[in-house]
Structure formats: structure tokens, C-alpha cells
Amino acid sequence: MPEAASSNGRTHVGILGGGITGLAAAFYLLRAGVQVTVVEARPQLGGLATYFDFGPFHWDKYYHCVLTSDRPLQTLIEDLGLSEELRWRETKVGFYAKSGLYSVSSSLEFLRFPLLSLWEKFRFGLGIIYASRIPDGRDLEKVSVTEWLTRIFGKGCYQKMWAPLLKCKLGSCREEASAAFIWATIARLYSTRDRDAGQKERLGYVRGGYRAVFTRLIEEIERMGGKLVTGVPVERIESRPDGGIDFVTANGPMSFDRAVVTSPSHVASALVPELSREYVNKLNAVKYLGIVCTVLVLKRSLTPFYVTNLTTDDVPFTGVIEMTNLISLEETGGRHLIYLPKYIAPGDPLFQASDEEVWSLFQKHLSKMFPDLQESDIERKFIFREKLVQPLPVMHYSDIVPPMETGVPNLLLANTTQIINSTLNNNEMVKIARQAVDRILKNAAQGAAIGARS
Ligand SMILES: Cc1cc2nc3c(=O)[nH]c(=O)nc-3n(C[C@H](O)[C@H](O)[C@H](O)COP(=O)(O)OP(=O)(O)OC[C@H]3O[C@@H](n4cnc5c(N)ncnc54)[C@H](O)[C@@H]3O)c2cc1C
Structure with a gap:
């Protein structure tokens, strides 16, 4: 009927x-x-933000965090009666370069970061402040991302930092992106830095992850007479x-x-x-970018960072996200949860690759980055794929x-x-x-x- x-x-x-x-x-x-x-x-409800049964625990299928500046999202969390479940943590940011892994989590650490010269660091810092003060990025849609980054941050910074980051994040589509894309990324990340605490990053999550948010949303929708099919x-x-x-x-x-x-x-x-x-x-x-994401449940931690950015362009994933450096280990029964995302065009042949083929490609580079990571450290691994994720800016x-x-x-x-x-x-x-x-x-x-x- x-x-x-x-x-x-x-x-x-x-x-x-x-x-x-x-x-x-x-x-x-x-x-x-x-x-x-x-x-x-x-x-299952939840779309791209849904949760997954990783075995010993449930957590978000893809990594999510809440920013201190996320007002409408925090209002929803509040309206669902989940404010008490929101946890905030100081998180660290890492950069992986050919010479090793570096923490760039505070102004002081940035000054010690060996990849850039002192002058390049100065330009980088000024560039970030300048970008974070642009209130509207629409004018930047007229400028290519490469042209803008080179102009604002200088050639050295562009070649050493931004070019590999862009390649990791946008792959072959990076030539098409406008400066508004990188401006929006900078503005969003800068908004979560605590200016009174040496520009340290503070991120949040709801206890129980998005599973808790969706469970409460479903309860509330059904309680008010809504129908979920x-x-x-x-x-x-x-x-x-x-x-x-x-x-x-x-x-x-x-x-x-x-x-x-x-x-x-x-x-x-x-x-x-x-x-x-x-x-x-x-x-x-x-145009959309899709994602192939390997998720590892480990017996040990890989890094002290929530996000490790890659400044080498030969690694087949976009970055390393160690979720358990944001969320408490109580959420995962003591296991360490790592996401290795790779953003690619929906027609990329990687979508046709089997789980074994994806893992063998990712593992080769992961072992190069973390030579002491043993097969026995990996409790479980999962490969997830989505073709229509990120509209290309x-x-x-x-x-x-x-x-x-x-x-x-x-x-x-x-x-x-x-x-x-x-x-x-x-x-x-x-x-x-x-x-x-x-x-x-x-x-x-x-x-x-x-x-x-x-
Ligand atoms: C790897 C990754 C990391 C992310 N990190 C963060 C983060 O840290 N912080 C953050 O805030 N956000 C993050 N996001 C973004 C966030 O997940 C998305 O913004 C959000 O999930 C989009 O929700 P949506 O409901 O608009 O779309 P979707 O989640 O795509 O929902 C659309 C729904 O429509 C359904 N649908 C499609 N076709 C039909 C049909 N014909 N009939 C019925 N149903 C249909 C789909 O199955 C889907 O469930 C991340 C996303 C990914 C993939």
C-alpha cells in the first residue's frame, strides 16, 4: 500500500x-x-559518518572529530542531550618527511621543524595568519591553488610542504583545485588552535563515537513519530x-x-x-573524489599524533590518522585504531583492486615509515571504499x-x-x-x- x-x-x-x-x-x-x-x-543509517563493528569495539567507519568552532554540530549534540558526552583533548600533529617523523604541534616545535629554513618558517607562519584572517574564500575560487600557495608561502615552502600535501590529498585532481580549497582547510584547522596555549590543537569527540549520536538521533526521531525506512x-x-x-x-x-x-x-x-x-x-x-581507506586495529601505538601529514609524495595514502590519540583507549578496549585514507577519482583503478592488493600496496609503504611495525602487532585490518565522497573544489x-x-x-x-x-x-x-x-x-x-x- x-x-x-x-x-x-x-x-x-x-x-x-x-x-x-x-x-x-x-x-x-x-x-x-x-x-x-x-x-x-x-x-544501516549514518551514511559516510556511520559506525562499524571492528570486533572488540564499535567506532566510526571513517575518522571523525569535532572542532571547538563547530557550532551547529555542537548545538545538535546539545539538542540530543549528549553535551555531557562530548570530550575535548589536546591533540598533536605530525609530519612525515624522508628524514623521519616530526611533531609540529606547537609554535616551539614548528620553530625546530627541520624541513623548512628559518625564512621559510617565517613566511609559512605569516601565510597561515594571513589566510586565517580572510573572512570569505569565494574570491580565491578565481585563483589556482598552486599559484596562490606559491605567492603567499613562497616557492620553497610550496615545494617542500604544500606540493606533496596537495598530491597526497587530491592526487591527479590537484591541478583543478582552486585556492579556496586550501584556504578553507587552513581556516578550519586554525579555528581549533588554542591561541592562549601556544597554538596547540584541541579536538573533540562524543563518547561512543557517531554510533552514540546516531543511536540517540534514531531514538528521538522515533519518539517524535518519525519513520525510518x-x-x-x-x-x-x-x-x-x-x-x-x-x-x-x-x-x-x-x-x-x-x-x-x-x-x-x-x-x-x-x-x-x-x-x-x-x-x-x-x-x-x-566532480567527486572517492576514498579507499585501510583501517588497522593494532596492539600498539604507531605515533603520538592524531594526524600525520606526509611530505613525501611516493606514499600511496593521504595521511595517517591515529584515532586513539584523540579518543580514549577505553573506547576501543585498549586497541589502537589507525586509518590510512587515500582520496582518488571515482574512476581510479584502485577501486577495482582486491583487499589483498590494496593492503599489499599500503603495507609496503607503511613498513618503510614504521620499520618496527610487526605483522603480529596488527590484530585486524579492513579496507573500505566509497566513490562519491568529497566534491572537488x-x-x-x-x-x-x-x-x-x-x-x-x-x-x-x-x-x-x-x-x-x-x-x-x-x-x-x-x-x-x-x-x-x-x-x-x-x-x-x-x-x-x-x-x-x-
Ligand atoms: C574519510 C572521511 C573523514 C571525514 N572526517 C570528518 C571529520 O573529521 N569531521 C567531520 O565533521 N566530517 C568528516 N567527514 C565528513 C562527513 O562524514 C560527511 O560530511 C557527512 O557524513 C555527509 O553526510 P550526508 O548525510 O550529507 O551524506 P551521506 O553520508 O553520503 O548520506 C547520504 C545518504 O543517502 C543515501 N542514498 C544515496 N542514494 C540513495 C537512494 N537512491 N535511496 C535512498 N538512499 C540513498 C546513502 O546511502 C547515504 O546514506 C569525513 C568523511 C570521510 C569519508
Whole structure:
């Protein structure tokens, strides 16, 4: 039987996607008295921020941290009654160079960092301060990342630090990126530095990880009468003559008054035949980077750092994230949790490689970096893959961003491509989810259709 729109007279909103965006939107819509159904293709909710059973413990499938500056995310945590579970820790940052592993976690350590000359360090410090004071990065979309970094930080710094970092982070796509990408990364990381404590970094996490956040979100959504449908991919989205929206699924149609799509743009463009050519072109213009991520559960620690950046460009992963240098070992039953991400284009042959092939490539370089790491230190290993993760911040990115209004009445898009002036993160997605909620509530109050552009 089709799901009914507006049963009991309340506006019924369908949300495609049960990641943080879809669930945060559902939570705030329900709090405002709107009826909500979330439809998620995968059996487990959480999307890219979901959790995983690593054996002795559960933790985030991919690494996540909370920044002190993440206001909308912290408000959500507070609204879920989880503020008491938020833990803050001083974390260390490492740099791996051919000559070894260095801590660059305070101003003093930066001064001792051997990779750059004193003059290069001075320019680097000035460059970071300058970048962190730019309030809006949109003008930087007109400049290529290479040109801007060389101009602001100097050739030496660019060649020794930024070029290998960019290669690690963006691979072959780095030539296409604009300066806004690196500006946003600097601004976000700088915002979490404690100026009163020698520029030390302070990061946070919720006890129990995103599993605790999603568990509470699910409880709250269900308590307020929201419906969560998992393991059901939406195959098509159609508008009805009465202005409502239908999700077509293998289980039959689901009818709503309004709907929000939170999937990646490339998925959205194939789902809605009524979208205008202009809108579809915008959806398809965004290029995504995917990720192949090896996760290791170790009996010992690898480094003292949360993130180790790589300044050699021959390593097949983007960095080393030692989660247990942020979270307490109580979370992992005393095990050490390491993520080795590799950001690549969705068409990269690494996506076709077997787990064994990926591991053998990563292991070769990991053993070079950490010669004392023994096979017996590795308790478990996992390889995860996602093709549509990070929208590539190309030149003039704002011009290709699809607006929330899709042009189809009562159908909104709220996804990661709409992050402008920041990096991919949950804080931005909660902000975008709340913008979609505000639009629905405002239009519902005025009795107007949403989604149609004039
Ligand atoms: C390696 C990595 C590290 C990260 N680190 C951080 C960090 O430190 N801090 C931070 O804040 N953020 C971090 N992020 C980013 C964060 O995970 C994302 O911002 C966030 O998960 C995006 O959520 P979303 O709901 O917008 O999208 P998604 O999580 O992609 O959710 C979209 C959902 O739509 C579903 N879907 C797609 N198609 C259909 C369909 N046809 N029918 C039904 N459902 C469908 C998908 O299955 C998915 O569950 C990281 C991400 C990765 C991958």
C-alpha cells in the first residue's frame, strides 16, 4: 500500500538519505511538528559518518572529530542531550618527511621543524595568519591553488610542504583545485588552535563515537513519530498533479507533501526525470573524489599524533590518522585504531583492486615509515571504499553549485556539494540541513510550494 501524504493533516516530508544531513533535517522537522519519513538505501543509517563493528569495539567507519568552532554540530549534540558526552583533548600533529617523523604541534616545535629554513618558517607562519584572517574564500575560487600557495608561502615552502600535501590529498585532481580549497582547510584547522596555549590543537569527540549520536538521533526521531525506512533504495522521484512528491521504490511508491534529497548530486540527477537540463548540468558538473581507506586495529601505538601529514609524495595514502590519540583507549578496549585514507577519482583503478592488493600496496609503504611495525602487532585490518565522497573544489566552484531549490515544486536538494567556504564536514551538513528545514517551515507557514524557482 502506498505511504500516505498528510495522513492526520500534518505536512509529511520525505527525506532521501539517512546520513547526518537527512537525520538532522528529520530531527528538526519533527521538533517543529512536521511528519517525516527517512528512506535510506543501505541497511544501516549514518551514511559516510556511520559506525562499524571492528570486533572488540564499535567506532566510526571513517575518522571523525569535532572542532571547538563547530557550532551547529555542537548545538545538535546539545539538542540530543549528549553535551555531557562530548570530550575535548589536546591533540598533536605530525609530519612525515624522508628524514623521519616530526611533531609540529606547537609554535616551539614548528620553530625546530627541520624541513623548512628559518625564512621559510617565517613566511609559512605569516601565510597561515594571513589566510586565517580572510573572512570569505569565494574570491580565491578565481585563483589556482598552486599559484596562490606559491605567492603567499613562497616557492620553497610550496615545494617542500604544500606540493606533496596537495598530491597526497587530491592526487591527479590537484591541478583543478582552486585556492579556496586550501584556504578553507587552513581556516578550519586554525579555528581549533588554542591561541592562549601556544597554538596547540584541541579536538573533540562524543563518547561512543557517531554510533552514540546516531543511536540517540534514531531514538528521538522515533519518539517524535518519525519513520525510518532502511535497506530501500529510492529508484525514482516524481511529482504528482496535486504538487506532492512520490518516491518510487521496489516496495511500491511512498507519497509525501514535500521532499528533501540528501544523496550525492550524481545520484540525484538520475532519480528525478523532471529536473531541468540546466539543473541536471549543475548536478553533473560537480566532480567527486572517492576514498579507499585501510583501517588497522593494532596492539600498539604507531605515533603520538592524531594526524600525520606526509611530505613525501611516493606514499600511496593521504595521511595517517591515529584515532586513539584523540579518543580514549577505553573506547576501543585498549586497541589502537589507525586509518590510512587515500582520496582518488571515482574512476581510479584502485577501486577495482582486491583487499589483498590494496593492503599489499599500503603495507609496503607503511613498513618503510614504521620499520618496527610487526605483522603480529596488527590484530585486524579492513579496507573500505566509497566513490562519491568529497566534491572537488574546482576553480569558480560557487558557479556550479546546485541551489537547494531544484525547480521541481516541493523538492529540495541538501547535500555536500552545497558547502561553500568550508571543507567537507558534519558541522556544515547540519547547517545545510537546518537551512532546508527553515525553508520547508517558512513555506509551509505561507502555504506556498517550495522548490520552484522563479
Ligand atoms: C574519510 C572521511 C573523514 C571525514 N572526517 C570528518 C571529520 O573529521 N569531521 C567531520 O565533521 N566530517 C568528516 N567527514 C565528513 C562527513 O562524514 C560527511 O560530511 C557527512 O557524513 C555527509 O553526510 P550526508 O548525510 O550529507 O551524506 P551521506 O553520508 O553520503 O548520506 C547520504 C545518504 O543517502 C543515501 N542514498 C544515496 N542514494 C540513495 C537512494 N537512491 N535511496 C535512498 N538512499 C540513498 C546513502 O546511502 C547515504 O546514506 C569525513 C568523511 C570521510 C569519508
